[in-house]
Amino acid sequence: MTDVRTAKTTTVTGLGLLAPKRRRPHPVLVVAGAAVLVIVLTYLLPPFRNYQLATVGAYLCVTAGLTVLTGLNGQLSLGHGALMATGAYTLALTQNRFLNLPLSFVVAVLATTAAGAVIGLAAARLRGPYLAGLTLAVATVVPSVTSTFDETFNSDQGLSVALDPPPETVPMEQWQAWLCWGAALIVVLLLALLVRGRFGRDLRAVRDDETAARLAGVDVARTQVLAFVVSAACAGVAGSLFAVLAQSVSPGAFPLTLSLFLLMAIVIGGLGSLFGALWGAVLLVALPALSQSVGESTGSQRLEGNLALVVFGVVLVVVMLAAPGGLASIRITNRLFGRNR
Template sequence: MTDLEERVRVQVPAPVRKSRHIALVLLGAVIILALSYVLPPFRNYQLATVGAYLCVTAGLTVLTGLNGQLSLGHGALMAVGAYTLALTQNSLAGNGLGQWTLLVAVLAAIVVTTVAGAVVGLAAARLRGPYLAGLTLAVAVVVPAITSTWDGTFNSDQGLSVAVDPPPVALGYDFPYERWQAWLTWAGALLTLLLLANLVRSRFGRDLTAVRDDETAARLAGVNVARTQVLAFVVSAACAGLGGALIAVLSQSVSPGAFPLALSLFLLMAIVIGGLGRLSGALWGAVLLVVLPAVTHSITDSIDVSPALAQRLEGNLPLAIFGVVLIVVMLAFPGGIASLPSRIRRRRR
């Protein structure tokens, strides 16, 4: 992007930007609605999974891409949101609230994960580089251990089932459940994108990038560096909690095995491949998180190997494929997949 284009983008009035964001979200809602009627049930489930992951990758983009804080523990934050939803949903099941029960459970998951993110963010604001990565890595290790320690509440490695109500009767008794799942997750994803898009274009968004580029210069310019970093972690944690809660709704169960350390690595690689610092890159990253494991499963099914070797491939091949894709993308277009349209436009000019 040239300096002139950057100045024009910054000078766009806030109401115009917000109207543009709302228009894009409405367009996205129309596309998702149309796809949900065209796709078969399993593809609708995959579409719903992309929406759930998009909440997480968008929040991680704000934290790592715009603020420069490396997190290896977002899988654990997703687990916090998922377990909170499961406990809240199961405790409120059968109380007559109907579909409102799910909304209360999702809000509870966001609040609890936000508090957890604030605690981690307060510690992370004092750390840099590998020390920050080590702290978030410790979070990814500690959270699964908590579920084993209090197995009476979290049911240890077996996890918890999630009681989810069927689609509203107003949609029809034969309304496909997978379509309803896609609507739920993408409602959360599109709302998250709208809020984050307005946030990163605000003064707070400029503070995020200022702290990322040069903390000393940002401090001299009057930016509260520590507060900005903590708020970035809080925002990202809230998005991770929403994504984890939606994943629990989709799978209707929660267990420590669903949120391993590898998930945090996949999330980080996904936003880098998609385009670090771009919300459109977060969308590409969410798509990769769903597509690449499906490709891996197809590869292992097509290879005639022993069951033990197939199981090992199933566990290690996705990480290898992600690594290869990461190398290829960084060599071909370092800005990620989201930078490809702008690169094509510049070459045409």
């Protein structure tokens, strides 16, 4: 009798009916803690490390949006580098015209969102490799556009970005870190709140089974388009931040390999997890820096140019073998932050 009762309890617990539900920290508390940590770090780190910290924040915007699109909605995009370029060029053109950084940010995000809506409308009709092919075509079109409209985009030379200097008491790198992480934390907070509600449930339902989602009353096409629009807006924020970081924009800053790196980064970090997007952003800064150091030590320029992709590939294989769910699926990070699946 005891064995039967134990078996029943085990079965019910396995179904999650008696198991205690882990309470995750509210996104507002996590973002507030991250903001305090970033501010403290900017006072402790040297200028170059602050610049790297700012770059991580800029990458976090696009990896967070891409993990929502690919991880939660199941749409594969190989064109987010082009969306970042759209935001960067729009900010440069607007900033050089009006010298108003907040206005330039808004215009850049709106322009990228509009581009994402157009791509999303087409993407909603495509699946699998056809969708990947469409976004890949977008990634290859952007450089040709800058060459075609040479007078506007200055071709391969790119555009400089006119910026007012920060207050004299604040170093440039520290100001850049505050700006990038302020934007990144706002993006992450909005996404976290968004995927916790009905929109997040619709995203997962469409990803898991479109037919079942449609029968449950979910508008599949609208959900997919909205997912692409949200992700494109995040890419626009990231591109705008990169324009501010480099104070210039050129086609070489947004190559096709950038879109591949972004996709590999969210897979390594953990698809469907915003904390995994943070891991991916860190890797996007750390691994190329490591590859550059190795390339410089060997004295081979050819090795230095291709080593980053090799390192990403090796890390991807190792992580998928050790933790198929990505770095965010490791027990410690999973307990602290949970997964958004």
